Amino acid sequence: MPGLRSYHSFHLSSNCDSLLVFEDVEQLQSALDNTSHYYLLGEGSNTLFTEDFTGTVLVNRIKGISTTVTESAVCLQVGAGENWHELVTFALKQGYHGLENLALIPGSVGACPIQNIGAYGVEVANFIESVDYIDLATFTQKRIAHDQCQFGYRDSIFKHTLAGKVVITQVNFKLPKNYKPVTTYGELAVLNQPNAQDIYNEVIRVRRKKLPDPAVLGNAGSFFKNPVIGLEQYQKLLSIHAEMPAYKVDKHHMKIPAAWLIDKLGFKGRTVGEVRCHPTQPLVLTNLGHASGEQVIQLARQIIDSVEQQFAITLEPEVRLVAKHGLITL
Numbered sequence: 001m002p003g004l005r006s007y008h009s010f011h012l013s014s015n016c017d018s019l020l021v022f023e024d025v026e027q028l029q030s031a032l033d034n035t036s037h038y039y040l041l042g043e044g045s046n047t048l049f050t051e052d053f054t055g056t057v058l059v060n061r062i063k064g065i066s067t068t069v070t071e072s073a074v075c076l077q078v079g080a081g082e083n084w085h086e087l088v089t090f091a092l093k094q095g096y097h098g099l100e101n102l103a104l105i106p107g108s109v110g111a112c113p114i115q116n117i118g119a120y121g122v123e124v125a126n127f128i129e130s131v132d133y134i135d136l137a138t139f140t141q142k143r144i145a146h147d148q149c150q151f152g153y154r155d156s157i158f159k160h161t162l163a164g165k166v167v168i169t170q171v172n173f174k175l176p177k178n179y180k181p182v183t184t185y186g187e188l189a190v191l192n193q194p195n196a197q198d199i200y201n202e203v204i205r206v207r208r209k210k211l212p213d214p215a216v217l218g219n220a221g222s223f224f225k226n227p228v229i230g231l232e233q234y235q236k237l238l239s240i241h242a243e244m245p246a247y248k249v250d251k252h253h254m255k256i257p258a259a260w261l262i263d264k265l266g267f268k269g270r271t272v273g274e275v276r277c278h279p280t281q282p283l284v285l286t287n288l289g290h291a292s293g294e295q296v297i298q299l300a301r302q303i304i305d306s307v308e309q310q311f312a313i314t315l316e317p318e319v320r321l322v323a324k325h326g327l328i329t330l
């Protein structure tokens with residue numbers, strides 16, 4: 001049975017019945033012809049294999065970057081199996097700006113539109129013009145334009161109507177030439193008139209300081225999404241916890257940092273077996289070396305239950321949990 005430890009960033013010692021890497025659409029088609037039950041994987045930085053998976057893991061490594069320059073923008077057509085951070089670095093080196101706030105986010109380009117990756121005040125949706133995919137019902141190539149992608153906070157149509165029905169093969173980006181650095185968020189706000197390179201450097205510095213490197217300490221980044229709550233509930237909670245941080249989503253909703261809720265309940269450093277709530281970033285659960293899927297689920301459930309009891313807020317995992325037969329919820 002092929003091991004999945006090196007195929008996902010949490011590095012659990014799970015296996016699968018078979019594993020196939022595809023580098024083009026023909027190889028994908030032949031892989032699909034030979035399997036009825038499969039899980040599609042990019043770089044596994046948002047996926048945890050909590051048990052042995054009874055099926056085929058299909059690993060996307062479709063490569064290639066082409067560039068078209070227009071008067072007002074640079075357009076990049078990028079194979080879904082390219083590495084995201086390498087794309088950000090490539091774009092910066094070519095003098096194409098905009099993606100630098102998203103430096104060092106692990107994963108493949110093909111996965112970036114699915115949860116609309118975001119960091120330091122920028123979401124990838126801002127730069128996606130369209131997404132090319134294989135429609136698995138008909139095995140035809142299709143293109144979906146930005147406006148149809150239903151991008152939201154860590155969300156898109158690929159998590160809903162198109163979930164499990166497509167394989168993304170290429171993402172088409174448009175980087176406007178009238179570049180304006182985004183420095184509204186956290187540590188970037190202190191930079192003095194930074195250029196794209198300064199932002200890239202600072203984002204990398206801060207991320208390295210704050211987040212454990214999955215190559216050293218297995219993890220899947222933020223384990224939970226930041227919950228969005230109604231204004232009424234927010235005001236009620238604020239009257240009890242005056243120091244509670246929050247960000248406005250719209251007139252009626254506020255986003256609460258899940259890390260604050262988890263920290264408030266004393267979970268920093270809490271360990272179940274070989275799974276630990278990271279001592280400096282409680283939104284991240286880590287694998288101390290030999291963690292099991294069961295231990296991950298146990299600690300995640302303890303956090304969800306405590307936050308629910310204390311704040312009446314239901315935390316939702318940001319990561320995908322894959323068990324024996326496929327995706328599970330907590």
Ligand SMILES: Cc1cc2nc3c(=O)[nH]c(=O)nc-3n(C[C@H](O)[C@H](O)[C@H](O)COP(=O)(O)OP(=O)(O)OC[C@H]3O[C@@H](n4cnc5c(N)ncnc54)[C@H](O)[C@@H]3O)c2cc1C
Binds near residue numbers: 107111
């Ligand atoms: C240390 C760390 C820090 C992180 N920081 C951030 C952050 O700041 N912001 C953020 O948004 N995310 C962050 N993440 C999460 C992660 O980097 C992103 O979700 C990333 O886009 C996952 O890419 P992947 O290729 O590894 O996806 P995978 O885990 O391989 O797949 C994720 C999901 O997408 C599906 N999928 C993958 N490729 C395709 C495809 N080609 N077609 C159709 N479906 C596909 C899979 O089936 C799965 O359901 C972080 C993760 C880690 C480990």
